[in-house]
Amino acid sequence: MQPIGSKHAQVSQTVPGGNTMGVDSPLVIVSTNVYWSNAADDATIVQYLNDLFVKINAAAKSVGKNAGFEYLNYGAEDQDPIKSYGRENIGRLRRAKRKYDPRNVFGTLVEGGFKVPGY
Template structure:
């Protein structure tokens, strides 16, 4: 969290320098995910996020960088910021390589991180309730189940 905070300050300054006069907002959010939370979700019917494996060795933290920008330069810096945090998390062995779908960008594949068993469950459920792939075909944006 300290690294992310440090990078936040660094990248806000880079954004100011890259596009003077640009309009941008940056929000960094941390959300804990605990074993107790996952245990309660399983007890209530389960989850399709593959969280059991993620918290198996202890709690974790999801983080989100929410940025609104009006320049391509600042969009690129946002991706650079995200990648710097992931690189650091990898270097200290803290990255779970799991993405919350609602926090993911289009260049990421959050569903793959939920695990093969969960993905197969989602596919089976999709085939059962929407055999013609309505949600995969009619939805123009967002993340779709692999077919």
């Protein structure tokens, strides 16, 4: 678990460029590290983790604490963490991408990872 406290959220709003991730209140980021030795169990483990996070999100939502934020560095391949940054921040990312990577070199030559959507 990685907490982001109120001071961090507050200060990140005041730095040059602001907080592109849209984190404006305290939250706790949860990451799992699961290991297994049999490749035949891959689908079972992926399903277990999906079910686990559905339960975690439901529990957080039931007490009004689900931030809806997905941390890009811990994102699974079936997640869309940039989407959780909010419409305004995604717009900022798109404008920066058009300015600094107008030919979409990063988007086409770098395999994998999460890309700025709608480019």
